[in-house]
Every structure is written in C-alpha cells, then in structure tokens.
Amino acid sequence: MTSQSLLGFLPLIIMMVSVLLVMFAASFKCSHKSIAILSAVGLLSALASTFLTYGKETLEVTTPLLIVDPYGLYMMQLILILSFIIVIFSYEYWRKFNTRAHEYYISLLLSITGALVMVISDHLASFFLGLELMTIPLYAAISYFSTRKSSLDAGVKYIILAGTSTALLLFGMALIYAQSGTMNLITMGEKLNSGLSVAEPLFLGGFALMLVGVGFKISAVPFHLWTPDVYDGAPLPVAAYLATISKGASIALFFRLWQVVAPGAPDAAWIIACMAGLSMVGGNLLALKQDNLKRLLGYSSIAHFGYILMTILSFGSTASEAFLFYLSAYGATILLVFGALICLSSANKEIVMISDLHGLMKTKRALALVLTLGFFSLMGIPFTAIFMGKILVIMAGVESSQWFLLTSLLLSSIVGLFVYLRLVNALFVQGENSDITLQLTPWASSALALLSVIAMLLGIWPTLATDLMPLAHDGMFHSE
Amino acid sequence: MMLAMLIALPLLFGFFLLFIQGQKSAWALCLAALAVDFLLLIFCYYAGILEVRVPWLSEWGLYFHLRLDALSGSLALVASLMGVMAMVGSFGQIFSRPGLYYGNLLILLAGVNGVLLAADLLLFFICWEAMILPLYFAISFWGHGNKRAAIQFFIFTQGSGLLMLVAILGLYFVGYAQTGVFSFDPQLLSRIMLDEPTEILLFSGFMIAFLVKLPACPFHVWIADIFADAPLAPVLMGIMVKTGAYAIIRFALPLFPNASLTLAPVMIAIGVFGIFYGALLAYSQSDIRKILAYSTISHMGMVLIALFCHHELARIGAVVLLITGSITTGSLLLLFAETKSYNLGNIGGIFKEAPKISVITLFLVMASVGLPLFGNFVGEWFVMIGIFATYEPIAVLVGLGLVVSAVYHLRLVKRLLFGKSHGEQKITELSSSRLFLYGGLIAFLLIIGLYPAPLLSNLADNLSESRGQYD
Numbered sequence: 001m002t003s004q005s006l007l008g009f010l011p012l013i014i015m016m017v018s019v020l021l022v023m024f025a026a027s028f029k030c031s032h033k034s035i036a037i038l039s040a041v042g043l044l045s046a047l048a049s050t051f052l053t054y055g056k057e058t059l060e061v062t063t064p065l066l067i068v069d070p071y072g073l074y075m076m077q078l079i080l081i082l083s084f085i086i087v088i089f090s091y092e093y094w095r096k097f098n099t100r101a102h103e104y105y106i107s108l109l110l111s112i113t114g115a116l117v118m119v120i121s122d123h124l125a126s127f128f129l130g131l132e133l134m135t136i137p138l139y140a141a142i143s144y145f146s147t148r149k150s151s152l153d154a155g156v157k158y159i160i161l162a163g164t165s166t167a168l169l170l171f172g173m174a175l176i177y178a179q180s181g182t183m184n185l186i187t188m189g190e191k192l193n194s195g196l197s198v199a200e201p202l203f204l205g206g207f208a209l210m211l212v213g214v215g216f217k218i219s220a221v222p223f224h225l226w227t228p229d230v231y232d233g234a235p236l237p238v239a240a241y242l243a244t245i246s247k248g249a250s251i252a253l254f255f256r257l258w259q260v261v262a263p264g265a266p267d268a269a270w271i272i273a274c275m276a277g278l279s280m281v282g283g284n285l286l287a288l289k290q291d292n293l294k295r296l297l298g299y300s301s302i303a304h305f306g307y308i309l310m311t312i313l314s315f316g317s318t319a320s321e322a323f324l325f326y327l328s329a330y331g332a333t334i335l336l337v338f339g340a341l342i343c344l345s346s347a348n349k350e351i352v353m354i355s356d357l358h359g360l361m362k363t364k365r366a367l368a369l370v371l372t373l374g375f376f377s378l379m380g381i382p383f384t385a386i387f388m389g390k391i392l393v394i395m396a397g398v399e400s401s402q403w404f405l406l407t408s409l410l411l412s413s414i415v416g417l418f419v420y421l422r423l424v425n426a427l428f429v430q431g432e433n434s435d436i437t438l439q440l441t442p443w444a445s446s447a448l449a450l451l452s453v454i455a456m457l458l459g460i461w462p463t464l465a466t467d468l469m470p471l472a473h474d475g476m477f478h479s480e
Numbered sequence: 481m482m483l484a485m486l487i488a489l490p491l492l493f494g495f496f497l498l499f500i501q502g503q504k505s506a507w508a509l510c511l512a513a514l515a516v517d518f519l520l521l522i523f524c525y526y527a528g529i530l531e532v533r534v535p536w537l538s539e540w541g542l543y544f545h546l547r548l549d550a551l552s553g554s555l556a557l558v559a560s561l562m563g564v565m566a567m568v569g570s571f572g573q574i575f576s577r578p579g580l581y582y583g584n585l586l587i588l589l590a591g592v593n594g595v596l597l598a599a600d601l602l603l604f605f606i607c608w609e610a611m612i613l614p615l616y617f618a619i620s621f622w623g624h625g626n627k628r629a630a631i632q633f634f635i636f637t638q639g640s641g642l643l644m645l646v647a648i649l650g651l652y653f654v655g656y657a658q659t660g661v662f663s664f665d666p667q668l669l670s671r672i673m674l675d676e677p678t679e680i681l682l683f684s685g686f687m688i689a690f691l692v693k694l695p696a697c698p699f700h701v702w703i704a705d706i707f708a709d710a711p712l713a714p715v716l717m718g719i720m721v722k723t724g725a726y727a728i729i730r731f732a733l734p735l736f737p738n739a740s741l742t743l744a745p746v747m748i749a750i751g752v753f754g755i756f757y758g759a760l761l762a763y764s765q766s767d768i769r770k771i772l773a774y775s776t777i778s779h780m781g782m783v784l785i786a787l788f789c790h791h792e793l794a795r796i797g798a799v800v801l802l803i804t805g806s807i808t809t810g811s812l813l814l815l816f817a818e819t820k821s822y823n824l825g826n827i828g829g830i831f832k833e834a835p836k837i838s839v840i841t842l843f844l845v846m847a848s849v850g851l852p853l854f855g856n857f858v859g860e861w862f863v864m865i866g867i868f869a870t871y872e873p874i875a876v877l878v879g880l881g882l883v884v885s886a887v888y889h890l891r892l893v894k895r896l897l898f899g900k901s902h903g904e905q906k907i908t909e910l911s912s913s914r915l916f917l918y919g920g921l922i923a924f925l926l927i928i929g930l931y932p933a934p935l936l937s938n939l940a941d942n943l944s945e946s947r948g949q950y951d
Contacts, residue, residue: 365499381613382606391602391645398649406646414639421616421634428621463537 008059008068008120010049011076015113018042019106026102036091039105040084043112047080064184067122070470074324075119075252082244082331083112085339085447090237092444093342104144107137108241115249124173124183127253131169131217134249135162138242142234154233161216161226169213175206189260197264207261207268211275214257217250218305219298221278228290231298232352236345239294240338243301244331251305255312255323273313277405279306280412287419293354297337300378300419303412304330304386307393310405314396322392324469329377329385329458336451337374340367343440343448354423358431364438368427370448377455379420380413385458392462482524483532483546486556486593487607490517494586500579510582511567517589518560525553531599540602541652541663547599550938551799555726556596558803559719561924562810563589569814569917581622588614588719595723601648601664604731605641608689611720612637618716619709629705636702640689647685651735654678670734676742683739686732687747693724694780697754704761707773707813708822717810722802725783729795729943733787740788747788748874754781755881762888766824768816771892772809775848778885779805782878786863789874794866795943796936801859803935804925808848808856811921815840824892829901836910838897840918847925849889850882855928858936 022038030038050073053059059068090108094101114133121127139162143155177183179202180191197203215223231239262269283302290296308330311323341351344360344367351357360368377384390413397406458465493513500506524530525548536544548556563585591614594607612634619630651669656662658672674682692699707717733740740747758778765771779801786798815837816822831838847854860882868875910918928935 369498376613382609391649394646394649395652398646398653410639410642410646413642414635417634417638418631425620461537463539 002060002062004059005061005063007049007053008061008066010052011046011080012113012116014042014046014049015109015116018046019109019113022102022106022109026100026106029100032091032094032100032102035100035102035105036087039109040087042109043080043084043087046116047077047084050077050080064187065123065126066117066120067186068120071252071256072120074468074470075249076116078328078331079112079115079119079245079249082248082335083108083241085335085451086237086241086244088443088447089240089335089339089342092441093235093237093345095441096345096347098347101144104141104235104238107141110137111135111141111241112245115245118249119252121253122185122256124176124185127257128166128170128173130253131166131213131250134246135166138238138246141238141241142230144235144238145233148233150229150233151235152233154230157226158230165213165216165223168209172206172209172211172213175202175209177206179203179206185256185260192260192264199264204265204268207265208271210257211268211271214250214254215275218247218254218309219279219302220275220305220309221282221302222275224279224283224302227298227302228286228292228295231294232292236294236338236342236350239297240335240342243297243334243338247301247305248327248331251308251312251327258312269313272309273402273405276306276309276313277408279303279309280405280408281306281415284412284415284419288415291354292352293341293356293423294352296354296419296423297334300416301334303416304334304378306412307390307409310402310409311393311396313405314400314402316396316399318392318399319396321466321469322389322396325392325458325462325466326386326389328465329389329455332451332454332458333374333377333384333386336448336455337371337378339444339448339451340371340374343367343438343444344371346438354426355431357423357426358429360431361427362430367448370452372424372427373452373455375420375423377459379417383456383459385455385462388459388462481532482520482527482529483548483597484534484544486517486520486524486597487546487590489513489520490586490590490593494583494590497579497583497586500582503578506578506582507567510585511564513586514560514563514567514589517593518557518564521548521553521556521560524548525557533599536603539662541661541665542602543600543665544603545600545665546597546603548597549942551729551942552596552726554799554803554935554939555722556593558806559589559592559596562806563719565917565921566810566814569817569914576622581618584614584618585716585719588618588716592719592723596726599666601651601666601669601731603664604727605645605648608644608723608727609638609641611723612641615706615716615720619706629702629709633702633706636692636699637689640692640699643685644689647682650678650682650685654682666731666735674736674738676738679736679739680742683732683736683743686736687728687743690724690727690732691750693727694722694784695724695777696750696780696784697757697777698750700754700758700777703776704770704773707769707776708767717806717813722780722783722806725780725787725798725802728784728787729799741790744788744790748785748871751781751784751788752874752877752881754778754784755878756884757781759881759884759888762885763891768822768824768892768896769813771888772812775885775888776805776809778881782860782863782881785874785878786866789867789870791866791869792940792943793862793869796939797859797862797864797866799859799939799943800855800928800932800935801863804847804855804859804928807921807925808844811918812841812844812848815844815918824895826902828895828899829897831897832901834909836915840910840915840922841897842893843922845889845893847922847929849886853926853929855925855932858929858932862936 022035025035025038061068111134114130117126117130117133121130139155139159142158143151145151179200180188180196182188219227279302283299283306287296287299308323308326311319345351377386380387380390490513497506497509530548532546534544536542588611591607591610595604598604598607616630616634620627652664655669655672695703755778758774758781762771762774783798783801786794847856850857850860864875867878
C-alpha cells in the first residue's frame with residue numbers, strides 16, 4: 001500500500017478503528033458519555049485526516065474501486081462534520097432516555113463509514129458495498145425503539161423497500177457491466193467517449209434500474225413512499241441522519257455517475273428531469289396537509305432533493321457550485337431543525353405533532369427562535385443559507401435553460417412557503433406547554449449556536465463556503 | 481457607511497425589540513428608532529452622503545450598492561415621516577407581545593429603506609423579499625382574525641417576487657453573454673441590447689411583481705383586506721409607501737425601454753381600468769378603511785398611466801402623487817382610528833360631536849380629491865399635462881376618472897360628517913396635541929401644493945428624459 005493510498009484511506013481506517021473501539025467500550029459496559037465521546041473523537045480524527053491531503057490533486061490509490069479526488073474529499077469532510085454534530089445531538093437525545101444506546105452508536109459509525117465509501121467510490125462494486133454498509137446498520141437504528149409499533153413498522157418497511165431497490169440496483173449494474181465490459185466509472189467514461197453508445201438496450205436498461213435504486217435512496221418522487229413512515233418511526237437523530245447523510249451520500253455518488261453517462265443520454269436527462277420536477281412540487285404538496293412534524297420534514301426533504309437533482313441536470317460551473325452549496329446549506333439547516341427538536345424533546349414528551357410546537361415562543365423563546373430560523377431558512381427567506389442556495393440553483397437553471405425545472409422550482413417554492421409558515425405560526429399559538437425546564441448540555445447548545453450562525457452566515461457570505469469547495473470544469477473536479 | 485446605517489439601524493433595533501416585553505418601552509424604542517431614521521435620512525441627503533458601493537460577492541457581480549437621490553430620498557423621507565407620525569398617533573394599540581410587533585415593524589422599515597436605496601438588482605430583490613415576512617406576521621398575529629388576508633398577501637407578493645428573481649437572473653445571464661461580465665448593476669444592464677421577445681418576457685417578469693405591489697387591477701385583491709385587518713395600518717401602509725411604483729420608475733422603465741414602449745397600451749389599459757374600478761368599489765363600501773384601500777388602487781391607476789406615457793412631466797407628477805397620496809391616505813387611516821368604528825353604518829354625522837376630527841377629515845379628503853392648494857393637485861396637474869401631450873383620448877378618460885373619484889370621496893364626507901347621526905356612537909374628540917400632528921401633515925401638503933418648485937426641480941434632475949437615468 002503506497003503512502004498516497006494510506007493517506008487516502010486514512011479516514012476509512014480511522015472510522016473502522018473507532019467502530020472497534022466503541023464495540024470494546026460497549027462490551028466493557030462503559031457509560032453512555034464515554035461511548036459518545038469515543039464516537040465523536042473518532043469522527044473528528046477522521047475529519048482531521050482528510051485535511052492531510054489538502055493541496056494535492058487526485059491521490060493515486062492502489063485500487064480501481066475508489067478515487068480520492070477533491071470532490072470526494074469535500075464530501076467526506078461534509079459528511080464527517082455533519083455526523084459529528086449528529087453525534088452531539090444523539091448524546092443529548094439518548095441521555096434523556098437513560099440508556100447507553102451503544103448499538104445505536106455502532107450502527108451510526110458503521111453507516112457513516114459506508115457513506116464515506118460511497119462518496120469516494122469510482123466503481124460500481126464499491127458503490128454497492130458502500131451502499132449496503134450505509135443501509136444495513138440503519139435497519140437497526142431505525143427500529144431502535146423495539147417496543148414501539150411505529151418504530152418496528154418503519155424498520156420493516158425500510159428493510160423490504162431498501163432490499164428491493166438494492167436488488168434492482170444490482171441487476172442494473174450487472175446489465176451495465178454486460179454491455180460495457182467494465183464496472184469502473186472512469187473506464188466506462190472512456191469507452192462511452194470512444195464509440196460505445198449509451199443507447200444500447202442493455203446499458204439503458206441497466207441505467208434505468210440503477211435510477212430506481214438511487215431514486216429510492218434520495219426519495220425522488222415515484223420512489224418516495226417510504227419516507228414519511230420511516231421518518232415518523234425512527235428516533236429523531238436517526239431521522240436527521242437519514243435526511244442529511246444517507247441522502248447526501250447517495251446523491252453525491254449519483255452526481256459522479258451522471259457525469260459519466262450524461263453526454264450520451266439525453267432521454268435519461270428528460271426522465272430525471274421529470275423525477276426532479278415531480279419531487280419538487282409533490283414533496284411540498286404532500287407536506288401541506290401533514291399534522292405530524294416528522295412526516296412533514298420527511299416530505300419536505302423530498303422537495304429539497306428535487307432542487308439538488310435539478311443542479312445535477314444543469315451544466316456549467318455554476319451547477320456544480322450550486323450542487324455542493326445547496327447540499328451543505330440544506331444539511332446544516334435540517335440539522336438545526338432536528339437538533340432544536342431533539343433539545344425540546346424529553347423522554348415522555350417527544351415533539352412529534354405540529355401541535356406540540358404550540359406555545360414554545362413564550363416558554364422557551366431561545367429554542368423557538370432557533371426553530372424559527374431553521375424554518376425560515378427552509379422556506380428560503382433572504383439572508384439564510386438555503387436562500388443563497390436557491391439563487392445558485394436558479395442561476396444554474398437559467399444558465400442551462402432548464403425552463404421546465406425552473407417553473408417547477410417556482411411552484412414548489414410557493415407551496416413550500418405555506419408548509420413552513422404553518423410551522424412558524426404554530427410556534428406562536430398559545431399552548432399549554434407546562435414543561436420541566438430542559439437542561440441542555442453545553443455541547444448541544446453550542447452545536448445549535450454554531451449551526452444557527454452558519455445558516456445565517458452562508459446566507460450573507462456564501463463565498464465563505466464556496467471558496468472551500470473544489471472547482472469543477474467539465475465535470476472533473478480540481479482543487480483550488 | 482452612513483447610508484448602510486439607514487438599513488442596519490432599524491434592523492438592529494428591530495432584533496433588539498423582539499425581546500422587549502413592556503408596552504411603553506417597546507413603543508418608545510420603536511418611535512426613537514423611526515425618528516433617528518428620519519433624521520439620518522435628512523442628514524445624509526444634505527450632507528451629500530449619497531452613495532455607497534462595497535463589494536459583497538464580487539465573483540457574482542453582486543455589490544452592496546446603495547444610492548440616495550431625490551427620487552428615493554423623497555419617498556424614504558415620506559416613509560419615515562409617516563412612520564413617526566403614525567407611531568405618535570397610535571400609542572397603546574398593540575397589547576400582546578408589543579416587542580415582537582414593533583420589532584417586526586422596524587425590520588419592515590429596514591426592508592423598505594433597502595428597496596428604496598438599492599442600486600443593485602439582487603440587493604433590491606433581497607430587500608423586496610425582506611419586506612414581505614414582517615408584514616405577514618404583523619397581520620397574521622395581531623390582525624383582526626382574518627388569516628386569509630395575510631395568506632393572500634403572502635402568495636401574491638412572494639410568487640411574483642420569485643418570478644422577478646428569474647427575470648433578474650435572466651437579465652444577468654444575457655448581460656454576461658453580451659459583455660462577458662457578471663453583473664447585477666442596473667446601469668450596466670440598461671445598456672445591453674435585447675431582442676424583442678426576450679425583452680418583453682423579462683419586462684413582464686419584473687412588471688408582474690411591481691403590479692402586485694402597486695396595486696394594479698388583476699392583482700389588487702390583497703390590499704383591501706390588509707387595510708382592514710392590519711393593526712397599526714397607517715404605520716404599515718405609510719412605510720410601505722408605494723414601493724411598487726418606485727420600482728417601476730427605477731428599474732422597469734430604464735432597463736427595458738423598448739418593451740415599455742411596446743407594452744405601454746396594455747399598462748395604460750390596466751391603469752384606466754384601475755381608476756374606474758377602484759372608484760366604483762370605493763363608492764359601494766361601508767368600511768372606511770376599505771374605501772381608502774380602493775382609493776389607493778384608483779390613484780395608483782393614474783400613476784401607472786402617468787409612468788407609461790413616457791413624458792417627463794408625467795413622471796414627475798406621478799412621484800408627487802405618490803408622496804402626497806401616501807401622506808393623505810396614511811393620515812386619514814390614522815385619523816379614523818380615533819373614531820373607534822370604521823363602519824359607515826354605525827357612525828355618521830359626527831360634525832357636531834367632533835368638529836376637530838371633521839375639519840381635518842375635510843381637509844384631507846379635499847386634498848385627496850385633488851383640490852388646488854394641496855400637493856395632490858400639483859401631481860395630478862403634471863400627470864394630466866403629460867398624458868394629454870401623448871395620448872389625448874386617455875387624458876379625457878383620466879379626467880372622467882377624476883370626476884368619478886370625487887364622487888366617492890364626497891360620499892364618504894357626506895355620510896361621515898353630515899349624515900344621519902346614529903344613537904350609540906362614541907367618538908373621542910381629538911386632543912389639541914393631536915391637532916399639531918395632523919396640522920403638521922396638512923401643512924406639509926399645503927406647502928407642496930403652494931410652493932412645489934424645489935421638490936419638482938429636484939425630481940426633474942432625476943427623472944430626465946435620457947434613456948439611462950443614471951447618467
């Protein structure tokens with residue numbers, strides 16, 4: 001193993017080591033706090049190790065399965081930062097139930113490792129491996145409340161649907177391999193450039209099946225039916241993880257895949273555009289009637305990932321900038337919302353329905369204002385991160401003349417306004433929230449504060465983030 | 481930097497106010513912030529601090545660019561003035577969570593100042609959007625229970641705003657294609673050549689947003705309910721002071737000269753329809769606030785026609801109409817808050833009981849009708865000159881419209897002041913201190929009416945005939 005490979009895989013190695021350490025700690029009956037600290041330290045070290053490769057172009061790694069290029073590095077850093085914050089909030093959450101939750105942390109770390117593999121994968125096999133590594137621990141995490149019917153429901157639904165879509169994905173990969181003779185994305189790109197046509201039936205069929213698999217993971221519209229039930233049944237930190245990292249890693253990988261396939265498949269672009277348009281509008285429309293807050297957030301995530309799909313379909317440097325920025329902005333914002341909800345929940349009173357938000361502006365003004373900021377950001381109010389993200393997305397769309405998608409975006413944004421406005425209204429409605437005063441750990445409050453600052457800062461100076469992102473020319477990412 | 485204070489100061493005060501609980505202190509702080517804003521505006525204008533341009537996101541061509549000239553300055557001044565006056569006149573009307581309400585108000589003021597001062601398209605859009613949410617909250621939570629009004633307002637303004645964003649970005653990319661530079665600067669963008677279909681499309685994108693705000697006829701539905709339901713409506717409406725019309729003058733006309741000529745008949749038709757429609761609806765209302773709302777629609781119809789006959793005098797008249805119209809309507813709204821009931825069915829013939837209110841009402845209504853002596857007449861006079869110089873038949877129609885508008889004004893006066901008195905009505909007569917308030921506002925109108933020259937010459941520098949009015 002060359003030193004470059006070592007550098008490149010260091011985050012993965014550190015993650016696996018931390019999984020093992022957490023397992024040891026769990027078997028030695030260490031406290032919840034120590035397990036959480038171990039997980040957090042593991043994540044931070046993995047994050048630190050990604051910075052060791054800064055300034056270099058794509059690393060030469062000894063396997064054709066993985067590619068550690070600036071794009072992959074950025075996605076790894078994003079995933080690790082978001083995961084770190086999720087661990088902080090998880091500690092806050094499980095602390096209230098007085099459980100050690102060690103299986104949860106192990107599942108989380110394994111899943112994060114899978115996500116890391118997905119974003120640096122350059123080969124259909126590592127795609128599949130990463131996907132499974134990310135998904136299977138989630139089966140356990142989602143149904144963590146094994147005594148609750150809704151949780152078990154969610155877990156079973158997720159197992160069945162994820163299993164089916166992964167099977168279809170695998171079949172699609174097999175077909176693509178049969179047609180092109182290679183599973184490596186770079187080699188596939190070369191073959192497509194030099195004569196192999198995408199329009200071959202096997203290839204197209206394979207790609208369509210892969211679309212099913214990917215569509216399921218990012219809950220794009222025909223494949224979104226699992227989202228509300230799973231978000232509802234899963235514990236809040238797991239729902240947060242699903243919303244950010246599970247979907248984020250899948251769409252990051254799809255971005256890579258699309259760069260390879262796109263030049264030869266305009267019809268596929270049309271289909272994906274339909275998926276994106278329907279997701280945008282459908283997601284917000286479905287959220288409109290919801291009274292259950294967690295399901296509503298699930299539906300709204302469908303819409304947001306519709307916007308991100310739109311940037312994948314656009315071309316030009318603005319599109320890749322929009323993609324990364326919106327993904328980051330959405331991740332930060334939705335973690336803000338989920339984090340505030342976690343801080344507001346207690347063991348006997350979880351925030352589930354919208355009516356649970358009543359009266360919060362009076363009793364817990366600071367947290368309510370944080371939630372308001374989160375909802376405003378999701379709405380797309382000026383000076384918030386997602387607003388800037390939306391401007392970038394619209395810029396990318398106008399630059400590539402995506403008029404159908406732009407219209408859907410407009411409609412979806414208008415509907416989305418109502419969805420979140422209802423939530424903000426609910427915060428102001430008088431309610432009997434006779435709660436014990438909640439004590440937040442300093443970690444959780446600082447995480448909330450940091451996320452709020454990011455959500456507003458990115459809205460005012462998006463260049464703070466875009467300067468850190470790799471530039472992209474013609475689909476190939478280069479570091480600054 | 482001082483110019484940026486005009487936006488930053490209300491914003492900061494607003495956020496600070498969100499946490500204040502006491503009613504008196506919240507009111508006082510809000511009044512102080514509005515007064516400071518007013519004084520700062522006057523100071524900046526006369527000290528010559530007129531422009532600030534700071535790179536914000538320069539790779540995108542986005543600059544934090546504010547410009548204060550006669551046009552934006554006069555409207556901003558009226559906004560602040562109305563804000564201060566209305567705050568003075570409406571002490572104690574907000575009972576629950578006053579801090580949140582006044583904080584909202586100041587954030588709204590910051591947004592309006594931003595819209596009036598912005599000289600960069602994306603900054604303008606951001607401030608335009610920023611105006612919507614505080615108003616929505618004000619109406620939704622402190623209003624009189626009509627949630628539909630708030631939601632209607634929200635859909636209309638946000639939807640049209642997003643359309644405008646697409647148009648702005650379209651212009652941005654066409655500008656890039658032609659000049660190779662990414663820029664949101666309207667000065668730059670007004671010089672690019674657009675082919676006709678593109679220009680008409682982009683122009684419509686802008687105009688729909690501005691027509692909604694104006695308010696002009698297909699999109700005017702939101703204003704009647706807002707006037708009726710918004711708490712402290714005089715303050716809110718006084719502050720919002722016709723940003724739609726301002727935006728047409730500042731952006732739509734210079735950026736798209738050809739399209740504005742081509743589509744002028746459409747706009748003029750909308751304007752004419754608005755004059756008569758507003759007047760008709762105002763005649764049939766029994767809620768005084770709705771009468772005022774429809775009178776706004778009617779006046780704005782005239783303003784729209786004035787802007788699209790492409791004559792310099794008409795534009796100047798339009799701005800004078802905007803200024804005086806907002807003072808008149810705002811003052812009337814403020815005044816009628818004293819009558820404790822807005823329904824003409826419940827109140828009538830108050831001349832004997834409340835002579836002070838009646839006299840002031842008479843003055844303000846006569847001003848609104850366009851009686852010579854008042855500033856409104858000056859505006860209407862120049863508007864008529866301009867329209868007559870370009871489209872004579874339309875001038876005839878507008879003249880008829882003036883007659884019709886007098887009808888509903890006179891009906892209001894007749895029913896309210898001289899009509900049948902209803903047994904139960906209780907009108908608190910104005911205290912003498914309030915007389916100074918309204919006297920001051922009326923004096924302002926009289927000054928503009930009798931000695932408009934300074935105002936007109938300042939505006940003329942701004943609204944000259946040349947294609948790019950930024951030269």
